Amino acid sequence: MIETSPLAPIERVAVIGAGAWGTALALVALRAGRSVTLLARDAATVGAYATAGRNPRLGDLALDPGLVVTLDADAALAGADLVILAVPTQATRAAARAHAGRIAAGVPVVGAAKGLEHGTRALVTEILAEELPGTRAAILSGPSFAADVARGLPTAVTVAALDDAVAEGVARALSSPSFRPYASHDVVGVQIGGALKNVLAIASGIVVGRGLGASAQAALTARGFAELTRLGQALGAEAETLMGLSGLGDLVLTATSPQSRNFTLGLALGAGGRIADLTATGRTLAEGVHTAAVAVDFAAAHGVELPITAAVAEVVAERLGVDAAIDRLMSRPLKRETA
Numbered sequence: 001m002i003e004t005s006p007l008a009p010i011e012r013v014a015v016i017g018a019g020a021w022g023t024a025l026a027l028v029a030l031r032a033g034r035s036v037t038l039l040a041r042d043a044a045t046v047g048a049y050a051t052a053g054r055n056p057r058l059g060d061l062a063l064d065p066g067l068v069v070t071l072d073a074d075a076a077l078a079g080a081d082l083v084i085l086a087v088p089t090q091a092t093r094a095a096a097r098a099h100a101g102r103i104a105a106g107v108p109v110v111g112a113a114k115g116l117e118h119g120t121r122a123l124v125t126e127i128l129a130e131e132l133p134g135t136r137a138a139i140l141s142g143p144s145f146a147a148d149v150a151r152g153l154p155t156a157v158t159v160a161a162l163d164d165a166v167a168e169g170v171a172r173a174l175s176s177p178s179f180r181p182y183a184s185h186d187v188v189g190v191q192i193g194g195a196l197k198n199v200l201a202i203a204s205g206i207v208v209g210r211g212l213g214a215s216a217q218a219a220l221t222a223r224g225f226a227e228l229t230r231l232g233q234a235l236g237a238e239a240e241t242l243m244g245l246s247g248l249g250d251l252v253l254t255a256t257s258p259q260s261r262n263f264t265l266g267l268a269l270g271a272g273g274r275i276a277d278l279t280a281t282g283r284t285l286a287e288g289v290h291t292a293a294v295a296v297d298f299a300a301a302h303g304v305e306l307p308i309t310a311a312v313a314e315v316v317a318e319r320l321g322v323d324a325a326i327d328r329l330m331s332r333p334l335k336r337e338t339a
């Protein structure tokens with residue numbers, strides 16, 4: 001059932017996950033005038049902030065001294081009017097479950113991860129609804145590199161929730177002259193866009209890393225967007241959402257910029273790198289590696305074909321070489337462009 005009750009005023013924000021994105025979103029909330037606590041899970045992150053005012057995941061950037069960074073979950077979450085959960089997709093369920101008893105009923109909980117859960121194929125908002133019943137799930141997604149956002153560069157994102165009051169209230173609470181959230185009710189479209197663009201960014205990186213040229217990169221991006229649209233629409237997403245910030249917007253950003261971890265991983269794969277080396281513990285997170293196979297599964301269950309996504313899934317699983325993947329894509333039966 002869709003909740004429609006009004007949202008309480010949002011003054012205190014707690015961000016769970018002190019990685020690059022959680023820290024950037026904590027700064028966003030501070031700039032929007034909220035009081036913010038960032039919950040880390042390792043002492044090194046708290047120590048780096050206490051001693052140098054930095055988060056190593058954001059390089060040398062000096063963080064706002066008004067931020068509170070802590071390991072104390074009870075203190076961070078007590079009295080929070082809004083919780084942002086900014087951990088990787090595959091960690092979202094465990095993190096939500098760990099803090100379930102600390103988040104009050106009716107509080108909006110905004111997922112910030114871009115991916116699909118292994119095993120369940122759940123969207124982040126579905127995980128939140130299952131693990132945090134009584135709270136009000138939303139998702140924040142769009143073209144937004146953490147480093148840009150943390151520096152206060154102009155950024156626009158989408159905040160989606162089934163409940164319009166939640167999407168609009170969260171958007172208002174996070175908005176500032178440098179951060180412009182648009183409200184949406186299309187939770188499926190926003191999340192499929194955010195999840196698939198990471199897989200397609202790996203594909204784009206592979207094309208560039210293999211030296212296949214700008215024409216091939218543009219073709220792959222356009223046909224990749226057709227896949228994102230097909231899967232999204234099969235799951236009930238709206239075309240406008242998929243063409244918006246969290247679909248086309250984020251695909252354009254991520255599939256072309258070396259600032260993207262997914263694109264960079266693809267570049268290295270295209271240049272002959274081994275997936276095991278590129279994803280070894282401690283390396284940067286590339287969500288597309290974890291999403292590709294889930295997306296293929298999801299699509300198959302809905303009778304949708306995702307050839308580029310499937311090729312990425314096989315390449316990252318080392319079942320298919322890069323050249324064989326390209327041959328396979330280029331030798332598919334000819335068809336009409338819209339199909």
Ligand SMILES: NC(=O)C1=CN([C@@H]2O[C@H](COP(=O)(O)OP(=O)(O)OC[C@H]3O[C@@H](n4cnc5c(N)ncnc54)[C@H](O)[C@@H]3O)[C@@H](O)[C@H]2O)C=CC1
Pocket residue numbers: 016017018019020021022041042057086087088089091092094095112113114115144145146147284285287
């Ligand atoms: N970095 C970026 O530019 C953006 C990232 N995102 C998304 O945000 C999500 C997180 O990415 P980043 O912050 O960049 O990754 P990151 O690797 O910088 O940080 C992840 C953080 O999650 C924490 N974590 C992992 N498992 C946890 C658990 N079970 N409980 C508590 N904390 C846990 C880690 O300690 C780490 O601080 C990903 O889904 C990513 O796609 C979205 C937009 C921009």
Ligand SMILES: O=C(CO)COP(=O)(O)O
Pocket residue numbers: 114142143144145146198201250253254259260261262263285286287
């Ligand atoms: O989601 C992002 C930008 O919108 C970040 O992309 P990467 O995870 O590929 O760095």
